[in-house]
Amino acid sequence: MNIQNDTVKQGRKLQQVLEGARTVFLQHGFEGASVDDIAKSANVSKATLYSYFPDKRILFMEVAKAECLRQEEMTDEMIGANANPRDALTTAADRMIRLFVSPFGRNVFRVCVAEAERFPELGREFWESGPARVRSKMIAYFNISISRGELKIEDCELAADQFAELCKADLFSKLVFGVQDTFSDAEIDRIANGAVDTFLARYGTGRHAVNQAAE
Amino acid sequence: MNIQNDTVKQGRKLQQVLEGARTVFLQHGFEGASVDDIAKSANVSKATLYSYFPDKRILFMEVAKAECLRQEEMTDEMIGANANPRDALTTAADRMIRLFVSPFGRNVFRVCVAEAERFPELGREFWESGPARVRSKMIAYFNISISRGELKIEDCELAADQFAELCKADLFSKLVFGVQDTFSDAEIDRIANGAVDTFLARYGTGRHAVNQAAE
DNA sequence: AAAAAACTGAACTGTGCAGTTTATATGTCA
DNA sequence: TGACATATAAACTGCACAGTTCAGTTTTTT
Numbered sequence: 001m002n003i004q005n006d007t008v009k010q011g012r013k014l015q016q017v018l019e020g021a022r023t024v025f026l027q028h029g030f031e032g033a034s035v036d037d038i039a040k041s042a043n044v045s046k047a048t049l050y051s052y053f054p055d056k057r058i059l060f061m062e063v064a065k066a067e068c069l070r071q072e073e074m075t076d077e078m079i080g081a082n083a084n085p086r087d088a089l090t091t092a093a094d095r096m097i098r099l100f101v102s103p104f105g106r107n108v109f110r111v112c113v114a115e116a117e118r119f120p121e122l123g124r125e126f127w128e129s130g131p132a133r134v135r136s137k138m139i140a141y142f143n144i145s146i147s148r149g150e151l152k153i154e155d156c157e158l159a160a161d162q163f164a165e166l167c168k169a170d171l172f173s174k175l176v177f178g179v180q181d182t183f184s185d186a187e188i189d190r191i192a193n194g195a196v197d198t199f200l201a202r203y204g205t206g207r208h209a210v211n212q213a214a215e
Numbered sequence: 216m217n218i219q220n221d222t223v224k225q226g227r228k229l230q231q232v233l234e235g236a237r238t239v240f241l242q243h244g245f246e247g248a249s250v251d252d253i254a255k256s257a258n259v260s261k262a263t264l265y266s267y268f269p270d271k272r273i274l275f276m277e278v279a280k281a282e283c284l285r286q287e288e289m290t291d292e293m294i295g296a297n298a299n300p301r302d303a304l305t306t307a308a309d310r311m312i313r314l315f316v317s318p319f320g321r322n323v324f325r326v327c328v329a330e331a332e333r334f335p336e337l338g339r340e341f342w343e344s345g346p347a348r349v350r351s352k353m354i355a356y357f358n359i360s361i362s363r364g365e366l367k368i369e370d371c372e373l374a375a376d377q378f379a380e381l382c383k384a385d386l387f388s389k390l391v392f393g394v395q396d397t398f399s400d401a402e403i404d405r406i407a408n409g410a411v412d413t414f415l416a417r418y419g420t421g422r423h424a425v426n427q428a429a430e
Numbered sequence: 431a432a433a434a435a436a437c438t439g440a441a442c443t444g445t446g447c448a449g450t451t452t453a454t455a456t457g458t459c460a
Numbered sequence: 461t462g463a464c465a466t467a468t469a470a471a472c473t474g475c476a477c478a479g480t481t482c483a484g485t486t487t488t489t490t
Contacts, residue, residue, distance in 0.1 A: 168383075
């Protein structure tokens, strides 16, 4: 989370421990992951594990912190600001969808929700290191595009949130509720294009707006 | 779930047990809920509890089944098919938002996600008794409205999913990640109206379409 | 009012797991 | 070589909790 070096000791096997913990925590959540399993998965003795991390909670938080950083990196190059709206938005939609459909996105999301009671901070940290950052970038892009006359938006925050949600159509709830867990490129394209079409129908102007008929 | 009467014995305190279990399970999930807590919350002895339900898992599934039924009832009168699109959709949006923002909606969602690994069926059952039903009703309404010339939609499934997602804008992720947990009527209206405006901008025709300027 | 069924509380068993301890091994620097 | 840090496996402690048992009480049925 926001803390940096903390009390975590240095040493040869630290990375091993973190990787093992990551694997097991993301797969089984906090309660579902036993420390013995983590030690085994990390090829490390339990005693060694406990020499790095005083208890299970702190190990979990360390993993969560790392995952949030990872997520920040992933959201970095999400929107290319120079393309025209349709291209820029299509690319952004595609990237957003592939992120939350990926095993990484799914697992992190599941753990956040599942552990919301035990680790209330976790959800917030995740939100800020992911969704909130994407939103800022979308808004920044909107403002550029508005000044070019390519978009017309009164409430940029709402527009950004709507776009993000449009990208989840169909896929997200099927994913979350385990109805379907892998999606073809065609399925992703359908949602991405649908999101862009709908978004531009509302917020586009003139020649860069929706070409609904072409579909 | 789909099973009906099963092996569950009758008796005075059955409802008490189920209500206690409901309270505790929805608040703490499966692992987080201890059978002693449930018995206490139900004002019932542990022995009584076990005389109704052979084990914790079955009790949990029984509660989940009941919640799915409850959800089905809640989604029943969601869309009034006779109003014009703007009114019908605004009402639908308002109801959908209030449902998933409610403690009920939040808890059920959280438990589904958290227990997805332990109870893979649960997510699917939930999805079918809630989101999927709402989608069917939306599509039915769309078809009526299309035949009246009020809407123009190529892919009704996509449109329904998009509408549902638009209703989640902003609210949903804040809720799920614990950034914010109560929302004013004004906040809800903003999202509901935004969803309808965007939806009609894409799928509306003629005079019932978006009055974006009036906002 | 007597018999049957449902319920209670409290003590008990067994298990899984977080965290500790110990005795031993390996590697590194002087 | 020896001193010190780091790692290991395995046994151990303590606790929380699912599920059982049972002697005794309350409620329902006839």
